[in-house]
Amino acid sequence: MNTVHTTAPTPALDIQRLRITLPGTARPVLDGIDLHVDAGETVALVGESGSGKTLTSRSALKLLPPGADVQGAVLVGGQNVLTMNPDQLRALRTGQVAMIFQDPRAALNPLRRIGDFLTESVTLTRVMPTTRADATARAVELLQAVGLDSSALRKYPSQVSGGMLQRVMIAAALMGDPALLLADEPTTALDVTTQAEVIALLAELRERFGTGLLFVTHDLDLAAAISDRVYVMYAGRIAESGPAEALFAHPRHPYTAALLASTPRLEAPVGRLAAIDGQPPDLRQELHGCPFAARCPLATEICDRQAPEPVRAPDLPDHQAACHHTDRLEGSPVDV
Ligand SMILES: Nc1ncnc2c1ncn2[C@@H]1O[C@H](COP(=O)(O)OP(=O)(O)O)[C@@H](O)[C@H]1O
Ligand code: SF4
Numbered sequence: 463m464n465t466v467h468t469t470a471p472t473p474a475l476d477i478q479r480l481r482i483t484l485p486g487t488a489r490p491v492l493d494g495i496d497l498h499v500d501a502g503e504t505v506a507l508v509g510e511s512g513s514g515k516t517l518t519s520r521s522a523l524k525l526l527p528p529g530a531d532v533q534g535a536v537l538v539g540g541q542n543v544l545t546m547n548p549d550q551l552r553a554l555r556t557g558q559v560a561m562i563f564q565d566p567r568a569a570l571n572p573l574r575r576i577g578d579f580l581t582e583s584v585t586l587t588r589v590m591p592t593t594r595a596d597a598t599a600r601a602v603e604l605l606q607a608v609g610l611d612s613s614a615l616r617k618y619p620s621q622v623s624g625g626m627l628q629r630v631m632i633a634a635a636l637m638g639d640p641a642l643l644l645a646d647e648p649t650t651a652l653d654v655t656t657q658a659e660v661i662a663l664l665a666e667l668r669e670r671f672g673t674g675l676l677f678v679t680h681d682l683d684l685a686a687a688i689s690d691r692v693y694v695m696y697a698g699r700i701a702e703s704g705p706a707e708a709l710f711a712h713p714r715h716p717y718t719a720a721l722l723a724s725t726p727r728l729e730a731p732v733g734r735l736a737a738i739d740g741q742p743p744d745l746r747q748e749l750h751g752c753p754f755a756a757r758c759p760l761a762t763e764i765c766d767r768q769a770p771e772p773v774r775a776p777d778l779p780d781h782q783a784a785c786h787h788t789d790r791l792e793g794s795p796v797d798v
């Protein structure tokens with residue numbers, strides 16, 4: 463009899479108990495982050511500004527602030543990037559993992575033609591050298607995939623619009639055939655129509671190339687529209703994670719519920735648009751309990767004393783919330 467061994471495929475990204483402490487702070491800036499992106503999956507990382515989204519996504523490239531004390535593991539295709547040597551890191555950054563930034567213009571040299579920008583990363587730095595002709599052919603193919611033609615190769619960044627430039631950045635990111643694409647607020651600098659086009663394009667490319675996508679945003683509607691799964695961050699921790707549909711329909715963490723209640727919606731009556739009162743805790747402040755306690759309408763005495771561990775939803779184990787009183791939210795998307 464033949465025995466069939468089935469093993470789970472290696473995730474594109476698997477962050478395990480990541481803890482980062484920066485010099486001169488009273489508590490870790492990232493505290494026990496667990497996050498994974500499967501091959502071909504789109505995962506959104508959402509949260510207010512300063513919650514640690516950018517640091518988390520940059521950890522996949524080991525792009526960390528100077529002096530950072532780092533614990534835990536960041537596995538890309540099963541390899542821990544935190545222990546890689548410089549050669550391995552260079553290969554990682556020009557091959558397996560690519561990043562699309564918020565402002566494409568700031569990431570491009572205005573004096574270099576788009577064609578040179580697209581081809582130089584693979585011809586100059588890739589461990590397996592690629593000929594210039596092969597690189598150009600690949601650049602043309604990818605420009606077409608993002609809806610541009612080869613005439614873009616000869617243009618300078620100043621000759622194309624912001625939306626076109628973000629398409630160029632996406633094409634550049636795909637040049638090294640990455641298994642993982644990190645997009646950090648990639649549409650924030652674009653107008654609404656172009657934003658929608660870039661989002662549709664990312665979704666299409668994900669399907670076509672099977673790339674895992676970690677999409678960082680503070681925009682909940684965008685996260686809901688694009689992602690399979692969502693992680694909600696608060697003060698350097700994962701407050702809630704789960705399938706996008708379940709998380710947005712039935713949030714299990716008061717912070718997610720409050721964020722959803724404060725997101726402006728056309729159909730919402732005036733008066734429901736209040737922002738969440740108060741501020742996230744400062745990095746100079748030590749935390750002993752739940753980081754959201756000072757702003758949370760459900761907080762009780764235990765919340766100040768004991769940090770909550772993730773609790774699985776009874777009907778959906780993949781949906782987890784780090785909250786002592788998650789049961790009190792059941793069935794209620796916004797009533798906190
Ligand atoms: N290089 C750095 N040096 C010192 N503090 C930093 C550095 N990078 C980020 N931080 C701090 O870490 C926290 C998280 O930052 P970040 O990951 O950029 O948040 P987000 O992307 O969610 O807005 C913030 O409080 C920020 O001030
Ligand atoms: S643990 Fe307590 S303070 Fe934290 S979110 Fe839950 S109820 Fe609110």
Ligand SMILES: [Mg+2]
Pocket residue numbers: 515516517646
């Ligand atoms: Mg950021």
